Every structure is written in C-alpha cells, then in structure tokens.
Amino acid sequence: MNIKVLREQTLEANLDLVKKNLVIMTWGNVSGYDPETGYIAIKASGVKYEEMNSEHMTVLDMEGRIVEGKYKPSTDTPTHLVLYRAFKDQGIRGIVHTHSQFATVWAQSGVDVPCLGTTHGDYFYGDIPVSRPLLAEEIQGEYEKNTGDVILETLETKKTGCRRMSAVLVHSHGPFVWGDSPAEAVEHSLVLEYISKMAYCNVTMNCSFRDKPIPRIQQELADKHYNRKFGPGAYYGQASKT
Numbered sequence: 483m484n485i486k487v488l489r490e491q492t493l494e495a496n497l498d499l500v501k502k503n504l505v506i507m508t509w510g511n512v513s514g515y516d517p518e519t520g521y522i523a524i525k526a527s528g529v530k531y532e533e534m535n536s537e538h539m540t541v542l543d544m545e546g547r548i549v550e551g552k553y554k555p556s557t558d559t560p561t562h563l564v565l566y567r568a569f570k571d572q573g574i575r576g577i578v579h580t581h582s583q584f585a586t587v588w589a590q591s592g593v594d595v596p597c598l599g600t601t602h603g604d605y606f607y608g609d610i611p612v613s614r615p616l617l618a619e620e621i622q623g624e625y626e627k628n629t630g631d632v633i634l635e636t637l638e639t640k641k642t643g644c645r646r647m648s649a650v651l652v653h654s655h656g657p658f659v660w661g662d663s664p665a666e667a668v669e670h671s672l673v674l675e676y677i678s679k680m681a682y683c684n685v686t687m688n689c690s691f692r693d694k695p696i697p698r699i700q701q702e703l704a705d706k707h708y709n710r711k712f713g714p715g716a717y718y719g720q721a722s723k724t
C-alpha cells in the first residue's frame with residue numbers, strides 16, 4: 483500500500499468516529515498499519531475533526547520515528563505501537579481509541595462488559611475485559627507504552643487472543659479496539675458502545691426488577707454465534723468478502 487492510501491484510509495476512519503457519535507471535541511484516535519512498508523499512520527495530536535485532512539495523518543515507523551507528516555502524532559501513539567508489535571502478525575491493521583460513553587462507564591467501574599446475548603456474542607467472544615489499574619510508577623513512567631503493556635497483559639488472561647477479543651477497556655480510562663483495517667476497528671468500536679449500553683441497561687433493570695444475577699449467555703449460544711461468523715466453516719453473510 484502506498485503511504486497516500488494509508489493516510490486516506492486512516493483519515494476516513496478518524497472522521498467516521500464523529501459520524502458514529504463515538505467521540506466529541508478532539509478525543510479519540512485511529513491508526514492504520516501497512517504491512518508492506520511496516521509504517522503506521524495516526525491522527526495528529528489535538529486536531530479538530532472539522533479541520534482534519536490527510537496531512538494530519540502522521541506516518542511513523544514501528545520505532546515511532548516520523549517518516550512523513552509535519553504534525554506531532556497523537557500522544558497515544560506509543561500504546562498503538564505496542565499493540566501493533568504484538569498483533570500485526572495476526573492480521574491486525576487498524577486500532578481505535580475512544581472515550582465512548584457507555585464503554586467508558588464500564589472501564590471506570592472496573593467491571594468487564596458481560597456477554598449477555600447474541601448481539602455481543604456475534605462480535606466478541608466472552609466478556610470484554612477491563613485491565614487492572616496502572617501502578618503509580620507505570621503512570622509516572624512511560625505512561626502510554628505502559629498502557630499498551632497492560633492491555634496485552636489483560637488479553638493474556640482471557641486466553642482468547644486478539645482476533646476473538648478485539649477490545650480491552652483500560653481501567654479508569656476507556657476502550658482500545660482493533661480490527662483488520664482502520665474501518666473495521668471503527669465498526670468494532672461502534673458495536674462495543676452499543677453492547678456496553680445494552681449491558682448497562684440490563685444490569686440496571688436487574689437491580690429494579692429481579693433479585694437474581696442476570697445469566698450470561700449460554701456457552702453453546704455464544705459459540706454458535708461467534709463461530710458462524712468467524713470460526714472455521716463460518717456461514718454468516720455472503721461467501722466472498724467484497
């Protein structure tokens with residue numbers, strides 16, 4: 483992929499965050515990774531979405547050195563780089579960070595988003611985990627890099643791998659989400675927000691109407707829905723992805 487295409491795809495995905503109501507002001511960022519060059523493009527720091535163009539997508543190598551672009555990249559760049567280093571060989575090509583409201587509510591509560599139904603199960607295999615809080619020295623040290631490390635540590639405990647669980651909520655902060663492209667990472671972010679809101683509603687309803695915990699989705703149903711979309715022999719949708 484040439485750098486121009488990488489920048490344009492990444493710009494498109496960043497603008498999509500606003501259209502999908504996942505960010506306000508300058509919050510949030512999307513990056514894209516090109517396996518041919520080994521470069522990433524990421525939104526420049528603090529740019530308003532209404533003024534954003536492909537010039538604001540800064541291109542870096544995997545060590546974080548600027549290859550192209552005159553703007554300082556997002557302050558979250560070291561987090562994205564940690565995740566690409568870990569996930570790129572498994573096909574991850576886009577990463578999104580937002581403070582989308584309901585996903586962030588779960589992150590702030592430090593509670594995993596429970597898998598309560600097939601809407602969740604179609605996209606994410608099991609509860610969406612919240613990381614542990616960062617330690618004081620991790621916050622005071624290389625904070626953004628350490629945020630990436632705690633995401634990997636959290637995913638490790640899930641044993642699902644990055645393809646079956648494409649989001650981690652960072653404690654007291656918000657979601658980091660990934661996918662096969664910047665556009666797919668945005669789609670996963672939108673689904674995450676949708677199911678976070680539904681799970682919040684379920685839990686709240688439960689407090690009002692029931693005295694038993696809400697059951698998790700049946701394991702058979704979770705397996706069925708996830709695997710018919712993404713497992714071996716998947717049969718959901720059209721045969722070829724266009």
Ligand SMILES: [Zn+2]
Pocket residue numbers: 579580581655656
């Ligand atoms: Zn943030």
